[in-house]
Amino acid sequence: MPPTRAVVLLSGGLDSSTCLAIAKSKGREAYALTVDYGQRHKREIEAAKKIAKRLGVKAHKILKFNLTQIGGSALTDKRITVPEKRSMEEIGRGIPSTYVPARNTILLGLALGYAETVDADEVYIAANALDVSGYPDCRPEFYTAFREVARLGTKRGVEGRPIHIHTPVIHMTKADIVRLGARLGVPFELTWSCYHGRGKACGVCDSCQLRLKGFREAGLEDPLPYASRNV
């Protein structure tokens, strides 16, 4: 029997790289999909390329689609500030300015389209509900709803072969993800999580802080160079 094909949304960050490693560990033939949507951290795209190569994928599609045409987020509109040096309480409260309007709906739509084109059975997305829980499209109930959309809105669904949407890290803490990633051989040194795309990770944006906290709690050293590690 041929291996099950899976489209894996790969941003180049810690979570999506671990997600790719999970799909690979299950024996999936992986089709990585990276969407270059004009996010501030273009460096993630370069990271994604290296990670896809290292972990071994059947294909890596990099879709160019500039969401700065829509804007509405600190990641897609330069006039909106990326929050820095927030406490974990502040990070956990409300929806941050880094929320990209309908981002995961758009990304999942693209992943579904790509999955139908390469006849893949599954889509993996590294949504995480525990940390940065403010993003509405990272909650489990959103994925329950999207599974219906995937079943009803595609040719494969009509044919009785719906594309399954997997969210393997959704209930994990960042420390859980770091531990699992380490076990599966994720090349952490190649991943990029910082909301900025500078030479070193800033260490003070929400994403850096959550990542550093995850490594700290997992008792592992983050191999990335940081401009600051003390917040």
Place this chain on the structure above:
Amino acid sequence: MPPTRAVVLLSGGLDSSTCLAIAKSKGREAYALTVDYGQRHKREIEAAKKIAKRLGVKAHKILKFNLTQIGGSALTDKRITVPEKRSMEEIGRGIPSTYVPARNTILLGLALGYAETVDADEVYIAANALDVSGYPDCRPEFYTAFREVARLGTKRGVEGRPIHIHTPVIHMTKADIVRLGARLGVPFELTWSCYHGRGKACGVCDSCQLRLKGFREAGLEDPLPYASRNV
């Protein structure tokens, strides 16, 4: 009270132009959204611009996003043929090669993102389940599922102000749409439905045939020039 804002997906075809006219007739402040996804009929984009201007919109966003990067459809891959001269029985059977994988999921995701950015309360999409019923993402049950996605996956949904997804022509025949469009003053001569983008509409692709049949059954003359009107 300020008018209700609505994002209207406007392809430049007969159905979406009528949809815009419906939103306007209800007093909506319309934000037209046209996605230039590399479809063969770029002429539709030009049509959309003229129609948006004629019907009066608050803004018209034309998003460039090349779905030929994904392919998988006669509309986004030149190697796949657009079917011609099919009988109505053939047109009604199965999913045609003009189905674009996950197209309406992607378009609705973009419309949701745009709606959040301009703080619109509604999205209008001209899905039609009766004609070309082969498209899975034109069926009412798909929209029922997507409404949940819109409610759960957006900031507005979390805030208790979900963006409503309207499909006003979903149960209409093409003749119904022509009659309603005529009543609402849709400039039919500016609309473009043909799957090709030549000087005249071909008259033989599924889209032209369904349009011509609609005008015929409505007892109205289609003002567009056709290369052929006899199939």
